[in-house]
Amino acid sequence: MHQKTLVELSAALGRGEFSSEELTRACLARVAALDGQLNSFITVTGEQALSAARAADRRIQAGEAGTLTGIPFAHKDIFCTEGVRTSCGSRMLDNFVAPYDATVTRRLKDAGAVMIGKTNMDEFAMGSSNETSYYGPVKNPWDTAAVPGGSSGGSAAAVAARLVPVATGTDTGGSIRQPAALCGITGIKPTYGRVSRYGMIAFASSLDQGGPFARTAEDAAVMLAAMAGFDPRDSTSVDRPVDDYRAGLSDSLRGLRIGLPKEYFGAGLDGGVAAVIEAALAEYQRLGATLVDISLPNTALSVPAYYVVAPAECSSNLSRFDGVRYGYRAENPRDLEDLYKRSRGEGFGAEVKRRIMIGTYALSAGYYDAYYLKAQQVRRLIREDFLRAFERVDVIMGPTSPGVAFRLGEKADDPVTMYLSDIYTIAVNLAGLPGMSIPAGFAAGLPVGLQLIGNYFEEGRLLAVGHQYQQVTDWHLRCPQGFA
């Protein structure tokens, strides 16, 4: 049952081969048996899941089911879930029970999807390895001495290990695409504004976007269709109809122009990863696509620009955690300032504190122009690079990450080295474009992700381009040993 895709499970539920309750019990049993090796869940919501599954079964019997009705999923612990702890991977919110549902949570509930738990993540989504979580690191199912990537590492590991067919994630600088690549699954970050941020705990508001993880592009299309759409409660939500992603999956790739940015294939790219990407591109040529050399000249500046913009927005967003209204509060404060400082000092981990301080510095009097405005100017140059490229090509491809999953602890003490592991994903967030990672092979025994970048609101095209590749390859079907 656990090897079936969402679409296959949905068909089986419709035929009555098994009930959602049976399916949900099977997922919960796998989590109980296997997640000790991975630490991919922070909270498992067994009782609520079974009750949601029984409600889904009634819907199915009444003939009122959609594709997601009765399908178990794992929810990144950054999305608020009414009545269920929403920790964001932080001690600060270890005791926080969300008083309302995020719009994404609400949409998935309305579709009849069954949440079985909240997944582990880097603290406040700040990290590329899942090692900054207050709840301990997540392990990669392909090699439990390696990281799953981050920040949505728990969701990626849970899908890769077949604990759940699909999961949610968020992507501020690569936090869906990079863990999807490192865990050998499919993940898509939509255009900024496509998925509501309401109730999705904010890290960097001009960059954050929610999106799904799945094993196949087809399953990701079903999930994204449910998650996406205009939300009046998010002032940056885009009021534009959601495409029928599944209907377009079979569109032919004949004549598709694929841009290859030379900056994504230069120094710093692992040779084994490069070979896998070359092979995937050759497969696309066989499918009728043509390859076009392009340049995104400001790529190298994307990581420095990001590490001004994202910390600046984070320092502002995280000022709400004050030890007064919700979250962690230090004991026996001497006075109000001591209450603020110790609640925040004890409630936040080291990486979060580093980013708050970088942001505070970049926004402080006398430095604002030199850092924040400068970074926003560079951000425009990065966006213009992409707009020029999309005049000549339909989709951009390259590696998702410069290497395969690294060892736990390998980069944990060196923030700048860690930041550079997102060199191919960050520019996409700065420009607000949709990006996707699909499994394309292995290097040194670990999965390699192929990144697809589309023009604004071309999620449907990315999903089709991913789906077509998955019709002629089987990398997305490979399962880590011990989880088959």
Add this chain to the structure above:
Amino acid sequence: MALEAAQVEKIAHLARLGIDADAIPDYARNLSAILAFVEQLNRVDTTGVEPLAHPLEATQRLRPDVVTEPNEREKFLRNAPLTEDGLYLVPRVIE
């Protein structure tokens, strides 16, 4: 740009972050490395480039000024560490 310990303390104070004294050298080293890294931005001439604040250059959408949320005071107060009579409690501010 290398930060001194005193600058780290000042930034931590501005951000209302309590930092252990023995952790300050580590923060000074890491924050200096990050700032040195972002200095690369100065390599590109951005004269006349309009800063980009929103990837789609959208402006804030306004909604009609009407009440849309019910009062859920009790529900929200349940997450507070310390309350009394429907109010949040903090240490005495005015002596």
